[in-house]
Amino acid sequence: MSADTILNAALTLGDINGWERLTLTQIARYLKVSLADIHQHVKQKDDLVDAWFDRADAHMLSRFPQQGVSLNRTQRLNLAMQSWLDFLARHHKLTADMLLYKLEPGHIHLQAAGVLRISRTVQWFREAADLKATHMARIGQEIALSSLFATIFLHWLKDSTKHQARTRERLQQALTQGKRIRLWT
Structure with a gap:
């Protein structure tokens, strides 16, 4: 997994639900990884x-x-x-x-x-x-x-x-x- 993969997931999910509703937890679920995996690349x-x-x-x-x-x-x-x-x-x-x-x-x-x-x-x-x-x-x-x-x-x-x-x-x-x-x- 990379920061680019996380951003791509965020863009996909954000287009569906909007930026306000998007959470890092949703991105982790979408990518089937842990929040710790997300945290390695994205601090906020x-x-x-x-x-x-x-x-x-x-x-x-x-x-x-x-x-x-x-x-x-x-x-x-x-x-x-x-x-x-x-x-x-x-x-x-x-x-x-x-x-x-x-x-x-x-x-x-x-x-x-x-x-x-x-x-x-x-x-x-x-x-x-x-x-x-x-x-x-x-x-x-x-x-x-x-x-x-x-x-x-x-x-x-x-x-x-x-x-x-x-x-x-x-x-x-x-x-x-x-x-x-x-x-x-």
Whole structure:
């Protein structure tokens, strides 16, 4: 058994019953293992959310560098962010449930970890887009990109259009505005 096996089981069961109702005990029963076996790979249920987002990061990064394809930084950022969201789309509702779970008032520790999670993904977006800003320009870029990412992700969570078309359009508009003011350097 591996952490990937546990996450796959969690995604399967979560799609059926929702994230709120999912327990590590249910996952253990589903996999026919003990809770101690689960504990070797997962210390708490929220670790599965991080693992899900880590998979999205890995998927997005597998798209870079693309050999023989010349994209400007804005296009690379669009590809990075969109491929990240597209990966999560296979469990769109469950991903929304995961985020709501993190945002519950009693989960302050999960919310703090969520800020670090956003920062980690944003850094990978910067790498994928080959952004080279330094010092104050980098700080401004990171703040802008973190805000954009959080806004787009929240919009994506509520977007019920086919292939989240409204989110794609909104992302493209925001990235184009950033390009106009030379934000993506």
